[in-house]
Amino acid sequence: MAASLRGRYRVRMLDAIHVSSAIVHGADCFVTNDEGLRRISEVLVLILADYLPTAPAPALAPAPPISP
Numbered sequence: 001m002a003a004s005l006r007g008r009y010r011v012r013m014l015d016a017i018h019v020s021s022a023i024v025h026g027a028d029c030f031v032t033n034d035e036g037l038r039r040i041s042e043v044l045v046l047i048l049a050d051y052l053p054t055a056p057a058p059a060l061a062p063a064p065p066i067s068p
Contacts, residue, residue, distance in 0.1 A: 009040055019043065 001020035006013055015037060022030045022043055029044040030037070037045050 005040065005042070009037075011037060011040070019045075 001024060002013065002016040005011060005020055006016040009016075011019070015034065019030055019037065019040055019042075027043060029046050030040075031046045031048060033048050035047060035049075038047060
């Protein structure tokens with residue numbers, strides 16, 4: 001299965017192994033940050049960025065120094 005996905009979609013071998021594992025074990029979807037995996041049609045691929053707010057998160061203030 002992994003070799004077939006790798007050849008068909010030109011994805012890296014580790015990505016093909018992860019996705020094929022999801023398919024073989026009957027996963028409903030595969031969640032990733034890799035936009036390149038979106039083209040795989042054998043399983044629903046969800047891209048995390050599609051579900052995150054578009055505004056950047058506010059920066060955290062630096063922690064105060066710890067005195068000895």
